[in-house]
Amino acid sequence: MQKTVFVKLATLAVAGMLSQGAFAADGTVNFTGEIVDAPCSISPNSQNLTVPLGKVSRTVFGTVTGTPPVSTATIGKKSTPANFTIDLLGCGATAKGATVTFSGTADLDDPSYLRLANAGQVGVGAASGVAIELGDSAGTKIALGSPSGEYVLGLGDNSLKFQAAYVATKTAVTVGPANSVAQFTVAYK
Template sequence: MQKTVFVKFAALAVAGALSQAAFAADGTINFTGEIVDAPCSISPNSQNLTVPLGKVTRNAFGGTAGTAVIGTKATPARFTIDLLGCGATAKGATVTFSGTADLDNATTLRLANAGQVGVGSASGVAIELGDSAGTKIALGSPSADYVLGLGDNSLKFQAAYVATKTAVTVGPANAVAQFTVAYK
C-alpha cells in the first residue's frame, strides 16, 4: 500500500513538472502608461497614430514645366484624436503639435531626412496640420478651442503636403509629430 501511495506521489510530481513546461514564456508584453490629473483620458488608439498621406504626384503642387507654387497643398488626410471619459470640469481643449520645423516654413513639419544628400527622400514639401475645417495650425502653436462635453469627444484634424519650394523632388515623404492636449 505504501508502494502505491509512493507511485501516486511520484506520478503527481512528474505531472506537475511537465505542466510547468506548458507555461514556459514564449514572449514578453510590456505595459506602459501613466496616471495623470486630467479631465479626460486620451484613447489608446489615438496615442500612436499613423496618418497615411498617400502617393501624391509632384504635379499636385501647381506650376508649369515641373515647378511648384509655394503654398500649394495636396489633398488632406483626416485624422481624429479621441478623448475618453471627460468629466464636468472638461469645458474645452486645445491641441499643440510639435516636431522638427521645416527650414523654409517653420510653421510646418519637416520631412524626415529632407535635404540630406544621398538619403533619397522628397524635398521641397513639408506637412501642414489643420483643424477639421482646414484652418492651419502652426507647428508649436495651440489650435483653436475645441468645446468638450461630458463623456467621449473626438477632436478632428487634417494633414497635407504643402510646397515649400518651387522645386519638388520625389521620394519618401514621412515625418513625426507629437501632440499635447491642454484643457480649459
C-alpha cells in the first residue's frame, strides 16, 4: 500500500517537472503608462506617432541649377503638408476645450520651426536649409513652444487634427535625411 502511494507521488512529481517546460518564459512584455488627473485620456495610438513627410525634391523650395547642383530656395516656401491626428478618449463633461503645445529643438534660423536632427553638421549627410513647420488642420502655423488655437471638445472621443510640412529656412537647401522629434502637451480649458 505504501509502495503504491509512493509510486503515485513520484509519478505526479515527475509529471509536474515535465510540464514546467510548457511554462518557460520566452520573452518579456513591459507595460508603461500613468494615471493622471485630466478630463480626457490620450489614445495609445497617438502617444508615439510617426508622421511621414515623404521624399520631397529640393526643387519644391526653389530652382536647382549648375553642376554640381546648386539650389536657390525661397525662404518660407513649404512642401505639401502631411496630416496627423491626436485622439483624445473618454472626455468628460468638464472637458470644454484644449490646446496643444509642441516642443523640441528649435531651428537656428527661425525658432518657431522644429529643427531637423543633425541639420548642418558637417559629415553627417543630413539635409540642411529646411525645418519643419507645424500647423492646425487649416494650415494655421503653430509656433514651436506656443499653444495651438483652442479645439472645442465634446463628450466622448475627440480627434485633434494637425499637419506638418518642410519649410525652407535658407536660400541653399541640401539633400539628405530630414527627420526630427517633437513632444506634445495637451492643456484643457
